[in-house]
Amino acid sequence: LxxxxxxxxxxxxxxxxxxxxxxxxxxxxxxxxxxxxxxxxxxxxxxxxxxxxxxxxxxxxxxxxxxxxxxxxxxxxxxxxxxxxxxxxxxxxxxxxxxxxxxxxxxxxxxxxxxxxxxxxxxxxxxxxxxxxxxxxxxxxxxxxxxxxxxxxxxxxxxxxxxxxxxxxxxxxxxxxxxxxxxxxxxxxxxxxxxxxxxxxARAAGLGRPVQIVAGQRQWQGRLASIDEEGALLVTDTDGATHRVYSGEVSIRPE
Ligand code: BT5
The missing domain is CATH 3.30.930.10 (Bira Bifunctional Protein; Domain 2)
Known part of the structure; x- marks a missing residue:
């Protein structure tokens, strides 16, 4: 090359x-x-x-x-x-x-x-x-x-x-x-x-926006908060608790 x-x-x-x-x-x-x-x-x-x-x-x-x-x-x-x-x-x-x-x-x-x-x-x-x-x-x-x-x-x-x-x-x-x-x-x-x-x-799409998480059979909704030091996505649920998402599909929902 x-x-x-x-x-x-x-x-x-x-x-x-x-x-x-x-x-x-x-x-x-x-x-x-x-x-x-x-x-x-x-x-x-x-x-x-x-x-x-x-x-x-x-x-x-x-x-x-x-x-x-x-x-x-x-x-x-x-x-x-x-x-x-x-x-x-x-x-x-x-x-x-x-x-x-x-x-x-x-x-x-x-x-x-x-x-x-x-x-x-x-x-x-x-x-x-x-x-x-x-x-x-x-x-x-x-x-x-x-x-x-x-x-x-x-x-x-x-x-x-x-x-x-x-x-x-x-x-x-x-x-x-x-x-x-x-x-x-x-x-x-x-x-x-x-x-x-x-x-x-600095380049993340949808930060602060509502998202739908599909992980295996489980589906839930939250708000995209950040990413942690290990690369897991941090998603806040409707009760305000933060969850780490390690794998699965994330779709950003219109508000
Ligand atoms: C990916 O999968 O986005 C990973 C694609 C990796 C391809 C590279 S090419 C070199 C190397 N050799 C391989 O055989 N693979 C890697 P996923 O997130 O599953 O997205 C697949 C979906 O993207 C498809 O179901 C389509 O909806 C869409 N798609 C397919 N081809 C596309 C294209 N060229 N551009 C944009 N979207 C496409």
């Missing part, structure tokens, strides 16, 4: 014209011992995956579909924080390259105009309650036009080009993202999520 400024992320680089899923390929490489920072990029995905078996729309010539192999020496409980820090890093890269101001919707969405411009899928392989390796997959909607999204995704999706009103240089965006992520990741490794928390809060 030319013009790469990072020390680890992206130094070991695998580029493909087409893959079923970059996460799947990165996982195979990780199993074979690929070093930290190994980067898999595809120009298109034929079976891009979201969470819970959902699909990620990944057409050719519009997006960046990538996965990174990370090997942080942290307990399993910290793995989910990587999704949060990755969303901050990607926001910073978008801000640097386009001047746009994206927002973060916990746990894994980056939004512009309230629509998804990126999805993050972090998969963890653990041994004895410690992280062995992590695959961080990111689907970046860069130069999609409306017709590049299937009809059912169109209402919830947008791209940097649609928001900026001009074509965005994918290589520049990728390089900026790797540099931002390496800096944030190193800070997280030495100081934990507390060091990223302010950056996350």
């Amino acid at each position: 030319p013009r790469l400024t990072t020390k680890r992320l992206g130094q070991n680089y695998h580029f493909f014209a087409s893959l079923p899923s970059t996460n799947r390929t990165a996982k195979e490489l990780a199993r074979q011992g690929a070093p930290e920072g190994t980067l898999v990029v595809a120009e298109e995905q034929t079976a891009g995956r979201g969470r819970l078996g959902r699909a990620w729309v990944s057409p050719r010539n519009c997006g960046i579909y990538l996965s990174l192999v990370l090997r942080p020496a942290v307990p399993l409980g910290m793995a989910a924080q990587v999704t949060l820090l990755t969303s901050v890093s990607y926001c910073r890269a978008i801000e640097q390259v386009t001047g746009l101001k994206p927002m973060i919707k916990w746990p894994n969405d980056v939004l512009l105009s309230g629509k998804k411009i990126c999805g993050i899928l972090t998969e963890v392989h653990a041994e004895m309650e410690a992280v062995n390796y992590l695959i961080v997959g990111i689907g970046m909607n860069v130069n999609h036009q409306g017709a590049d999204f299937p009809e059912e995704v169109r209402p919830v999706a947008t791209s940097l080009a649609l928001e900026a009103g001009k074509t965005v240089d994918s290589t520049q965006l990728l390089l900026a993202f790797l540099a931002c992520l390496e800096a944030d990741y190193d800070r997280w490794l030495s100081d934990g999520f507390g060091s990223i928390r302010e950056q996350w809060l």
Whole structure:
């Protein structure tokens, strides 16, 4: 990768014209011992995956579909924080390259105009309650036009080009993202999520707003208060009690 400024992320680089899923390929490489920072990029995905078996729309010539192999020496409980820090890093890269101001919707969405411009899928392989390796997959909607999204995704999706009103240089965006992520990741490794928390809060969507939480079978309503030092969402219920939300879906409700 030319013009790469990072020390680890992206130094070991695998580029493909087409893959079923970059996460799947990165996982195979990780199993074979690929070093930290190994980067898999595809120009298109034929079976891009979201969470819970959902699909990620990944057409050719519009997006960046990538996965990174990370090997942080942290307990399993910290793995989910990587999704949060990755969303901050990607926001910073978008801000640097386009001047746009994206927002973060916990746990894994980056939004512009309230629509998804990126999805993050972090998969963890653990041994004895410690992280062995992590695959961080990111689907970046860069130069999609409306017709590049299937009809059912169109209402919830947008791209940097649609928001900026001009074509965005994918290589520049990728390089900026790797540099931002390496800096944030190193800070997280030495100081934990507390060091990223302010950056996350500065871009958080829906702070102070009513939200609906769906966690497994349970559904309840509250108000989005903050995020804690561990990356758990803090939600105040109707009785004023604050709850920590570690996983689940959060939808911001209109007031
Ligand atoms: C995500 O899932 O947002 C995580 C997506 C991660 C994709 C990357 S691409 C590189 C790497 N390799 C993979 O195979 N995956 C990762 P989730 O929160 O479950 O959101 C999925 C939902 O987002 C879908 O059900 C659609 O409604 C919507 N969606 C699908 N494709 C989209 C797109 N390109 N842009 C915006 N929204 C999309």
